Amino acid sequence: MTTTTDLDPWPAPRATGPVEATVTLPGSKSLTNRALVLAALAEGPSVVRRALRSRDTTLMARALTALGSHVDTTAEDWTVTPGAFDRAADVDCGLAGTVMRFVPPAAGLSTATVAFDGDPHMRTRPIGEVLTALRGLGVQVEDDGRGSLPFTVHGTGSVPGGRVVIDASASSQFVSALLLAGARYDRGVDIVHEGKPVPSLPHIDMTVAVLREHGVEVDDSDADRWTVAPGPVAPVDHVIEPDLSNAAPFLALAAVSGGTVTVRDWPARTTQAGDALRDILTQLGCSVSLGDEGLTVAGPERLSGIDVDLHDHGELTPAIAALCALAGSPSHLRGVAHIRGHETDRLAALATELDALGADVVEHPDGLSFTPAALHGGVFHTYADHRMAHAGVIVGAAVDGVEVENVATTSKTFPDFAGFWSGLF
Numbered sequence: 001m002t003t004t005t006d007l008d009p010w011p012a013p014r015a016t017g018p019v020e021a022t023v024t025l026p027g028s029k030s031l032t033n034r035a036l037v038l039a040a041l042a043e044g045p046s047v048v049r050r051a052l053r054s055r056d057t058t059l060m061a062r063a064l065t066a067l068g069s070h071v072d073t074t075a076e077d078w079t080v081t082p083g084a085f086d087r088a089a090d091v092d093c094g095l096a097g098t099v100m101r102f103v104p105p106a107a108g109l110s111t112a113t114v115a116f117d118g119d120p121h122m123r124t125r126p127i128g129e130v131l132t133a134l135r136g137l138g139v140q141v142e143d144d145g146r147g148s149l150p151f152t153v154h155g156t157g158s159v160p161g162g163r164v165v166i167d168a169s170a171s172s173q174f175v176s177a178l179l180l181a182g183a184r185y186d187r188g189v190d191i192v193h194e195g196k197p198v199p200s201l202p203h204i205d206m207t208v209a210v211l212r213e214h215g216v217e218v219d220d221s222d223a224d225r226w227t228v229a230p231g232p233v234a235p236v237d238h239v240i241e242p243d244l245s246n247a248a249p250f251l252a253l254a255a256v257s258g259g260t261v262t263v264r265d266w267p268a269r270t271t272q273a274g275d276a277l278r279d280i281l282t283q284l285g286c287s288v289s290l291g292d293e294g295l296t297v298a299g300p301e302r303l304s305g306i307d308v309d310l311h312d313h314g315e316l317t318p319a320i321a322a323l324c325a326l327a328g329s330p331s332h333l334r335g336v337a338h339i340r341g342h343e344t345d346r347l348a349a350l351a352t353e354l355d356a357l358g359a360d361v362v363e364h365p366d367g368l369s370f371t372p373a374a375l376h377g378g379v380f381h382t383y384a385d386h387r388m389a390h391a392g393v394i395v396g397a398a399v400d401g402v403e404v405e406n407v408a409t410t411s412k413t414f415p416d417f418a419g420f421w422s423g424l425f
Ligand SMILES: O=C(O)C1=C[C@@H](OP(=O)(O)O)[C@@H](O)[C@H](O)C1
Pocket: 029, 030, 031, 097, 098, 170, 171, 172, 173, 176, 199, 200, 203, 314, 315, 338
């Protein structure tokens, strides 16, 4: 008897001609999980419309429910009714950076003990700076001294708050985490970053924007400093934008097939890092236009190589790297040392997997460079990383015989990605 499992290599669909498609994509992970946390800290019920229903957001809903909120995810629009954080809880962070970083500062407000753990790889992702900062703000945190999962927050019902200095060069989420709960701390929070530049700054801008929607007073007028005034968090009726980072493989499909793909509901103004795709795809030689129907990308006959700093939008690196491996001239992707701490060491994983398919790729401490080479088929390993799977299917659309191992790992941020993707060919 033959059995298949989710881990078995999945033959990636090959585009045999230009792909023409218009797609409606699921909601943003980053916006959904911020909306859920702030709704749970608010003074009354909130609605999260077009919430992303995926592993990361389900884990967030469960974590906030475990703390004491009521999160109803049965309908398409989710409702959050805040409740007292008064029960002992075990929080499963899975592989979600947003759950591991955003929930502990909220758990500090609980009157009970909250224990955190996650997937095996999650125990290697950085969190120590947040735990140290929380202790500085008056939260009792117990860990084994390694500054990683598992750890326990012993809530006392209130957090003094105040000023804290943090090195957020490993992840912007360290800052977002402290900002999200800050208004509920007795003295608010005053966060100062000291260290190498903070990556993914648009994600901190997103946190500030969502806080302001909830009526929270935030001052971000000085570089590397953010203050949140103590005060109530107002309930909000959120409408979640489509996930623009998850748009990358779909727009890339137009890029590699010489086709045309439109992503509906692309916001005219947004704090999502994925909006940078408009500029990056233009540099790669695509024609990009934002109109009433959405964002439309038309692929060129041959992609041009690029030299770009992805420090602000590192989560786009896997998809962009796949395009660079297929381009007709050399590329250099820089400024993304921090993505070695993402779902996997993405620079090492991309270099290994693209090299195995014939790419001429060099791994640098903070990026990757590519020289044009003919790619061939083979198994593309994904290291339980949804965006590695995106890189694999992009190459597979352009090259015969690419098989993507554990394509189901895409469920982190996209329900039934493989089914949706196959429907476009
Ligand atoms: O706050 C967020 O929602 C995110 C921030 C970024 O993290 P880093 O700053 O760790 O890159 C980004 O890469 C991640 O996908 C989502």
